[in-house]
Amino acid sequence: MDSRKTVFIEDIKACVDYTIATLGKKIVLAMPLALGKSHAFANEMYRRAKADPEMQLLMATALSLEKPTAASELERRMLEPIVDRIWKGVPDFEYMLDLRAGRMPANVTLKEFYFRAGSFNHVASAQQNHYSSNYTHVARDMMNEVLEDKSDWGFVFCQLAAKQVIDGKTWYSDSCNADLNLDLKRFLPLGRERGIQGLHIAQVNSNLPFMYGDAVSDETFFDVIVDNEAYDAPLFSVPKEPVAVAEHMIGLHVSTLIKDGGTLQVGIGSLGDAISNALLMRHHQPEDYRGIIADLEVMERYGALVDRVGGLDPFEKGLYGSTEMLVGVFLDLYDGGILKRKVYADPIIQRHINDGLLSETITSEAAECILAAGELNPIIGKKTFAGLQQCGFFKSHLRYENFGIWDNETWYSADLRDEGNRQAILAHCIGDRLENGIICHGSFFIGANRFYAHLRRMSEEERKQFIMTGVAYVNQLYGDETIKRLQRRDGRFINAGMKVSLMGSVASDALENGTVISGVGGQYNFVSMAHALEDARSILMVRSTKDLAHGVDSNVVFNYGHTTIPRHLKDIVVTEYGIADLRGKVDRDVVTRLLNIADSRFQPGLLERAKKAGKVAPDYRIPECYRNNYPDALAEKIAPYQAKGLFKTFPAGTEFTDEEIVLGAALRGFKARAASRRLGAAAGVVSAFFRPVPEQAAPYLKRIGLDGPKTFKERLLQKVVLCALADAGAL
16 A cells, blocks of 8 residues: 555545546446455446446456346246345345346446356357456456556446454454455556556445455555445355255265375365265264265275375364365365364474374473574574464564574573573463464355354454465465475365366356356466475366256366366366376377266267277276266266265255255256157146146245146246156156
């Protein structure tokens, strides 16, 4: 920040007035990804641009959150109660409503670097205005656009912030979005040096949990602060997704690759929940866990890899999280006693912990070893002292003065060449236990309502273990590389892909025709880092097939016209049918290992393509043990464990009612089947008119408002629901 005084404004309209008066009518409005946007500011700025054609407004962001909307009468009946219950009071982004309706004015442009998966497949303006950038480059790329193409525009970055008074002083937290805020705070002064007018605006929302770490700043970090409880909108909830059998099996295989005492990165969604469920089973139900591992022949097929990079035993040392996205998975693992390995900000401390010489309790032997470390000799420096004190090695009341340590009564020389000085420091200056341990570094978060409630009800001491910082820290090794390498031992960076080619490349963000499905995000960052860390692995999860209107397609393909992760960065790929360790393997081995984990309905065609390309021998055959990769075979193996209550559809809980879960699955399934066999679906609905309504259908029909149909249309909809429930086995 420069020396300008922070302006406090209570009214959003006044804040927008101030912004336009300061920056003019050409404005780049940058906003955080997902949860950290201010609805109030964004909507008011958008209204001004709509009302004033002389304004030019460019909004640069990602994941502009939208409540679900209905495309049919049945969907409306399903969604309205859910939306009212889960998203009650959550405002809409008016620019998103206009974008969907095709009425966004010509003087407003929306550019995003990440979409909710599949949400903009057929929206031309969104496809044309997508930033394809690594997460760590997004702030730079947004700022470059201003510096290079819009030097006469004003730049404003507006975010939500949490507020808390600590020891009589007011502090602000980036809370859910420290991801790019720290980068933009660095770029704003650079822009001002080049003549770009810019403002950094924070709108306080008391519903945000106050998170610690680099996310915390005082008022001087902002140009403008809007603090008015009238704008305390509820946080946007992302309900848990159902976890299918295939996803559970992917999570189970991944869980065998996680090493006790290691580091975990994983994203949001059903695959993340599947991994968490399997890890908790491994930790708390080892007998059942080893049983399903044996039934799937995991150790017979991949035992050498599991023994080398993972394990099957409970987590004695625990895991540390270093993740772009702090998701509910990490809180589940924390509650389950798995996320418990603490790391520390000082490299001397962390190195001695890694070497097994130091634990949370500081012994005299450990203290002597640390004082013998090269960084402390011959004289303890001020910076070194501060780093060690922050970790609790030196007692908190001490201070460094004149090349010595002062306790308000006695001065201890920091010259360790003198044995007397060393012994005096050991006797009087060393703490009993390490402090400020970190169990997770994260950059942004979004989740279900219970996730936010969990964070809010944590004690301050607990929440301080979850440090929010920028993607520049979490997603790469550059900068502070020494401490990052020490903290991220045995890193497992786990992400999802859409397609994997037999050559080992993975497409995760877009289709081969260029349609952007989501975005690169941090995936490339983490894959690259996994190759840069000596003991880390990248694990890419790919569902083996995808259900389409015309049938089932394989996600394991011979080649594909788009790549997110190039083949030279291939590592571990996991489908529901197993694990393919591709790192350092020649093309023949890459092809054969990926064939082994493909759906067996597609193996013959893939193998034939590989033979024609000369990538495998003409007489090569897929081993017999890998030729039973069928959904029914998996379902049969997992059924006994599901009967015991394992592998639930919502292992981490849900915001949906039991009736909504059954209805949702039934209607989705019916819709998919009807798309491929319309006549059969229609015949089923017609025949339902001549059958009585089953008694067990009553709660479902009541939930969807069709228990007493009054019109022919309502009777027709009721029969559709009954057919869907019957097809799903719910009746």
